[in-house]
Amino acid sequence: MDLAGGSGRIEASVGGAAPRTALRGVSVGTDEGTPETVDSTEVFVEDLRRLRQSHGEPTWTAMARRASNRGAKASHGTLHNAVTTGRLPSELAVTAFVMALTNDRAQVARWLTRRAALVDTASGAEFDGASPVPVEKEAGFWRRRRRIVACVAAVLLSNTVTGLVVFQVARRDQPPTPIVTGEDPARTTCVDDAKIAAASDRNPAFLLEILFSSKCQAGWARATRRDQDGVGNTIDVVIYRRSEPDGGSRQSATEPDVQSAYTTLIVRTDPADRLCATGAITTDHARQVSPEPICT
Known part of the structure; x- marks a missing residue:
């Protein structure tokens, strides 16, 4: 903002705007008798x-x-x-407005200087560009609003944590879902602690294994081809109780076009009960079987 000494004239030059000729606000006369525009909120907003x-x-x-x-x-x-x-918009509104358009902090400074002069000559009430509320009252409003939001967030967080704790306690109190013979081991927690209890590659064409979970007291058999000819061929694998090879608990799987296949599981009810497995693969329609079963 430039002050023209002696003439009592104020000219606002911001952002390279062309000199104004339209009269706004209150006018004063110059030595030549021609009116000049006095800066005002109306002129400021129009600019x-x-x-x-x-x-x-x-x-x-x-x-x-x-x-x-x-x-x-x-x-x-x-x-x-x-x-x-x-x-009159607030400093924040003016700063954001001018920065958005010019990205020039020097121009922002000139606009803010001009605005400050208007505040000094006005009632002192400032407008933030959003609602006609004095800055001091608005600041108090936002402080109260932030406190309310913080309290609500704290309550929600507390309720969420409490709910999770109650859920976890209730979950621990529930008895574990029993594992039954015939289940897919991949859909149970038995795979978490499963270990290879027996294995054989007596037939070099494939690897035969029995996997056993101590947590579930259950086992299943797996056969894996040594070649890469799974496509167009099959794998057969069987697991059974040694005490009843052909009993109702016997589990088998025949899978085409795979490199590895496994059976559903058998739950062991007697610690002395042993599990056994056999396997076979086909290659170009020729069947190769394990020479003997493996047992735990």
Whole structure:
């Protein structure tokens, strides 16, 4: 803002805007008797509109995004209201408005200097570009709102934590789901502690294994081809109780086009009960079987 000494004239030159000829606010006469515009809130807001027009009138959302990226965060509503309410916008609104359009901190400083002069000559009430509330009252409102939000968040967090604790306790109190013969071991927790209890490659074409879970007291058999000819061929694998090879607990699997296949599991009810397995593969329709079963 430039003060023309002696004439009592104030000329606002911001952002390279052309000198104004339209009269706004209160006019005073010069030595030559021609009126000059005295800066006012109305003129200030109109110049902000012209600044936006000179930069192609970007959308308010685009301006808010640019301002945020340039370190002057403000909502699109604040930027819109800065030039539509007829009141003097706050420093925040002016800073974000000018930064969004010019990305020039020197221009921002000149606009803020001009605005400060208007505040000094006005009632002192400031408008934040969003609602006609004095800055001091608005600051108190936002402080109260932040406290309310913080309290609500704390209550929600507390309830969430309490709910999780109750859920975990209830879950621990529930008896574990029993594992039964015939289940897919991959769909149970038995795979977590499963170990190879027996294995054989007596037939070099494939590896035969029995896997056993101590936690579940259950086992299953697996056969894995040594070649890479799974496509077009099959794998057969069987697990059974040694005490009843052909009993109802016997589990078998025949899988085509795979490199490895496994059976469903057998739950061992007697610690002395042993599990045994056999396997076979086909290669070009020729069947190769394990020479003998393996047992735990």
